[in-house]
Amino acid sequence: MSADSRTPHRAVLGTWPTPLEPMPRLARALGLGADDLWIKRDDLTGLGGGGNKVRKLEWTCGVAQSEGATVLVTTGAPQSNHARLTAAAGARLGLDVVLVLAGAPGSSNSGNLALDGLLGATVVWAGDAALDAAAREVAARLRQQGGVPALIPFGGSSVLGARGYVECGRELLAQAPDLAAVVVAVGSGGTMAGLVDPLGSARVIGVHCGAVDDPVRTVSGMVSGLSGTPCAPETLRVRLDQVGDGYGVLTEQAMAALTLTARTEGIVLDPIYTGRAMAGLIAAVEDGDVVSGQRTVFLHSGGMPGLFGHAATVAKAEAALTASKS
Known part of the structure; x- marks a missing residue:
């Protein structure tokens, strides 16, 4: 590097x-x-x-903290490991978490979805909308409500997260x-x-x-x-x-x-x-x-x-x- x-x-x-x-x-x-x-x-x-997302979240959440974020917003599939661990990171750091997930609620809330709820995350279902666009809309709404959102990339993967x-x-x-x-x-x-x-x-x-x-x-x-x-x-x-x-x-x-x-x-x-x-x-x-x-x-x-x-x-x-x- x-x-x-x-x-x-x-x-x-x-x-x-x-x-x-x-x-x-x-x-x-x-x-x-x-x-x-x-x-x-x-x-x-x-x-x-x-899971591997913890290593990436140390960097992405660290920057979010340093910039004064109050809420983490990220995206994923319904059973996303990254979403689960973003929820856990938010709980550890005292930050709210909003997960923007593809599709709609299904018949089962088991697996990672159950842990998302246990860890205190809020889930927004994006339906067929593009996840990045849906996440930006959620972040804009949170700003209007007085929050300071930080967008965490899909899978935590970016040059920063890859560190x-x-x-x-x-x-x-x-x-x-x-x-x-x-x-x-x-x-x-x-x-x-x-x-x-x-x-x-x-x-x-x-x-x-x-x-x-x-x-x-x-x-x-x-x-x-x-x-x-x-x-x-x-x-x-x-x-x-x-x-x-x-x-x-x-x-x-x-x-x-x-x-x-x-x-x-x-x-x-x-x-x-x-x-x-x-x-x-x-x-x-x-x-x-x-x-x-x-x-x-x-x-x-x-x-x-x-x-x-x-x-x-x-x-x-x-x-x-x-x-x-x-």
Whole structure:
């Protein structure tokens, strides 16, 4: 990252460094050596159920605080992990939170939506409207009412928010100096971008989850902003083969990855992000992009509460339980 004497204010929200743990049984199941596969536990970041968004929110909320914000406004899908953790950050910092979510209320308020309510957030349903425009309208209304809103970007991902994953990359270099590759879900792009800054593009494998239209250019833009020099999109390693029928739709590969990880290591992933990322890692082993004899790290970016709001995943998990008892 380029030197900057005007370093933004950073709020303290998480517990660092997060652990780096071996996954020998999963490694052997994939045909790797027992010491080849490790997991960076960013599901254990310590706030509001954990997850990668905490690192980003330390920076975005820190700046919001320094600018006198009284309310955080952000956007997301109904089961957004970022929305949940923005609600938690607001509670920790004494700020109101308004979540502008796509669509309309559904039949279930489980998963992240239940936690949004527990944490005291207000939800505004945007219907089919563009989320950014809806959030700006909410912010304008709050200003008219005397509030000082701060707009937190979708997924917490911006050049500012990505600073959190620059720090994570540095943690990884200290924990695993022999790191050959880190595999990470690509949602809004800030996590991968932050990792590329200290680790270099050759050591970061992103797995596109369908949250943005052009993940490669999204990530390259943030990497360029962090370093101050252009990042050529073609230098990034982004797998595009795990989106399936769309962002919110459970894929067979993700369900298989969820199940294998749970049954070999006792680690629970989510169906949208980390399940797809693990499916991408498995595919990378199969096609020779991840090889035996080198240390590969899977970044667990959290998101487990969202599993309980994803009806298809819950149904498949419960069906497996029924089958095991029959």
